[in-house]
Structure formats: structure tokens, C-alpha cells
Amino acid sequence: MSDANLLPATMKAMVLDIPGHPLVCKTVPMPVPSAGQVLVKVISCGVCRTDLHIMDSELAQPKLPLIPGHEIVGRVATVGAAVTTWKPGDLVGIPWVGYTCGHCRYCLRQEENLCENALFTGYTMDGGYAEYTVAYPDYCFPLASMYGNPSGSPLLCAGLIGYRSYSMIGQRVERLGIYGFGAAAHILIQVALHQGKKVYAFTRDGDLASQVFAVRLGAIWAGGSSESPPERLDAAIIFAPAGDLVPKALKDADKGARVICGGIHMSDIPAFKYELLWEERSVRSVANLTRKDGHEFLSLAAQIPVKTDIRLFPLQEANEALAALRKGEIHGAAVLVM
Ligand SMILES: [Zn+2]
Numbered sequence: 001m002s003d004a005n006l007l008p009a010t011m012k013a014m015v016l017d018i019p020g021h022p023l024v025c026k027t028v029p030m031p032v033p034s035a036g037q038v039l040v041k042v043i044s045c046g047v048c049r050t051d052l053h054i055m056d057s058e059l060a061q062p063k064l065p066l067i068p069g070h071e072i073v074g075r076v077a078t079v080g081a082a083v084t085t086w087k088p089g090d091l092v093g094i095p096w097v098g099y100t101c102g103h104c105r106y107c108l109r110q111e112e113n114l115c116e117n118a119l120f121t122g123y124t125m126d127g128g129y130a131e132y133t134v135a136y137p138d139y140c141f142p143l144a145s146m147y148g149n150p151s152g153s154p155l156l157c158a159g160l161i162g163y164r165s166y167s168m169i170g171q172r173v174e175r176l177g178i179y180g181f182g183a184a185a186h187i188l189i190q191v192a193l194h195q196g197k198k199v200y201a202f203t204r205d206g207d208l209a210s211q212v213f214a215v216r217l218g219a220i221w222a223g224g225s226s227e228s229p230p231e232r233l234d235a236a237i238i239f240a241p242a243g244d245l246v247p248k249a250l251k252d253a254d255k256g257a258r259v260i261c262g263g264i265h266m267s268d269i270p271a272f273k274y275e276l277l278w279e280e281r282s283v284r285s286v287a288n289l290t291r292k293d294g295h296e297f298l299s300l301a302a303q304i305p306v307k308t309d310i311r312l313f314p315l316q317e318a319n320e321a322l323a324a325l326r327k328g329e330i331h332g333a334a335v336l337v338m
């Protein structure tokens with residue numbers, strides 16, 4: 001596998017040609033890494049809600065045609081001539097942030113998650129819904145061997161973005177509300193419980209299966225998103241893309257609580273009374289991740305250890321996996337295997 005001459009000339013990929021249309025299974029030329037890139041043989045790639053937002057044109061101007069997917073577990077197949085940090089056979093995880101420039105004002109102040117010139121895996125660069133992909137080596141994470149299989153994929157976005165959201169809730173949080181109990185929440189609850197917090201899980205109204213899932217993972221309370229929790233919350237993280245959850249979470253929140261929006265897209269937030277924000281409650285969003293977040297989270301995940309609940313789909317059933325995610329049928333995370 002380390003010999004470029006032994007690589008096939010083509011590979012199978014699921015391709016987005018036209019937003020709003022299903023992905024198409026195609027045989028495409030093998031991607032060729034530049035001198036500063038690595039070629040990775042994909043083991044698995046998670047299916048993320050952001051992939052739906054790209055397909056539905058809720059995120060503007062994707063690369064087209066596009067191979068989506070940004071929760072990639074794989075092994076390095078070949079490295080470009082200038083790459084010294086990885087070698088063929090190394091296990092890597094490839095996340096959403098695929099490249100940052102290092103010289104814009106955000107990069108210079110250690111906020112590379114806000115980089116003006118960033119490239120995003122499976123959005124502005126081809127991603128992991130394919131047998132192979134290329135990546136910039138500094139944006140690949142080493143993975144513990146326990147995650148060298150499909151169970152590692154959800155850590156690469158759901159886990160990382162969940163962790164960055166969690167790192168913003170503040171220091172004195174005992175009671176944490178999580179709104180939207182999908183892939184990110186099912187990972188994050190394990191981190192929060194490990195750190196002694198009580199977790200209150202909010203699902204779509206009437207979604208008893210997700211509520212049972214949350215309680216099974218250790219939530220102290222689970223209910224529909226229109227229900228009130230039994231106690232006021234010290235912090236809230238919203239993963240569901242529904243803007244009306246922002247005033248609802250503020251209503252559930254105690255004085256001084258932070259409400260963190262973890263998604264990349266959300267429907268409009270309805271107007272609400274200032275008194276919901278009063279008493280030093282705050283609302284903020286989380287954008288992308290830094291490599292520091294990634295290294296911190298992946299080592300913590302292995303130490304806890306975080307286990308993911310996954311439903312596997314073969315690569316060519318990516319459309320079925322996306323449809324199941326859209327319908328709320330996935331408890332945990334959907335992962336494509338190559
Ligand atoms: Zn930058």
C-alpha cells in the first residue's frame with residue numbers, strides 16, 4: 001500500500017453534482033496529493049448534519065462537484081515529497097477544518113477556527129465519502145488504536161464540535177442542558193458525566209426513543225424540547241438546528257447561564273423579551289475548531305474512554321444514511337464504511 005505504483009487508477013466515490021439532488025455513486029480518478037499533502041485510504045466516514053446543510057444549499061458555494069464527508073478515519077497510503085510528519089500506514093483522523101492560512105488576523109491571534117482563508121473538508125475540499133482522499137498533514141490528527149475503525153468517525157466532528165461547545169459553558173456548571181440528542185450529544189454526555197455534571201436531555205417532542213437513549217447514557221432527566229426541566233440549568237448547549245430553541249433554552253436557564261449554539265446552521269431565532277437574557281445570561285455560537293481543541297478532545301476521549309453508538313452503511317448507501325439522519329432515525333451516529 002505504501003507504493004504509489006500499487007494504487008488503483010480510479011476509486012469509488014459518492015459525489016454531489018447539483019445541490020438539492022441525491023449523491024451519485026461514481027468511479028472517479030484517484031486523487032493525487034501535492035508535495036505538501038498526504039493520500040489517505042479511507043476506513044470510514046461519519047455522516048453529519050452539516051452534510052445535509054450543504055446538500056440543501058443552506059451553506060453557500062460548496063466546491064462542485066463535491067465529495068462530502070468530514071469525519072474520516074483512515075490510514076496514510078502515500079505522502080507528498082515535502083511531508084515528514086506522517087508515513088504510509090499511519091492511522092489518522094481528518095476533521096472539518098482542512099487548512100488554515102496561518103497569517104490572517106484570526107490565525108495570528110490563535111483563533112484559526114475563524115481563519116479567513118480556511119478550507120473545509122467535504123465542503124470546499126473533497127472529503128471522505130470515497131475510498132481515498134487527500135489532506136494537509138498538519139490538519140490530520142493521530143488517533144488511538146481503539147478508534148482505528150468506524151467507531152472513531154463520529155469523534156472527528158460530532159465529538160470535536162461538541163467538545164468546543166462544552167469548553168465554553170463556563171467553570172461553575174453543575175446542571176447542563178443539551179438540546180438535540182444526536183451524534184454530538186451522545187458523545188458529549190460521556191465527557192460531562194466523567195466530569196461530574198448532571199445532564200438534562202431535550203429531544204424533539206414525542207421522540208421517546210431518543211429520550212430513552214439519553215437516560216441509558218446517564219442523563220438525569222430527558223424530555224421533549226417544549227417541556228421544562230425540573231431545575232433551572234447552569235448552562236445549555238443547542239445542537240438541534242431550530243432557532244426557537246434559543247429563547248426556550250434561555251427560559252430554562254438560571255442566572256448567569258451561557259447558552260451555546262453548536263451548529264453551523266440554524267433556522268431564524270424568534271424575537272424574545274429582554275428579561276430572558278437579563279441577569280447575565282448570554283448566547284454565543286461555536287464556529288469550527290482549532291487543532292488544539294482536537295488534540296485535547298481526542299486524548300480525553302481515549303482516556304475516558306468515549307464509546308460511540310454507530311449505525312453502519314456501505315459507502316454506496318450514503319443517500320439512505322442521510323435520509324435516516326434527516327428523519328431523526330439515527331440514535332448516535334451514522335457512519336459509512338468503505
Ligand atoms: Zn488564517
Ligand SMILES: [Zn+2]
Nearest residue numbers: 048050157158
Ligand atoms: Zn460535522
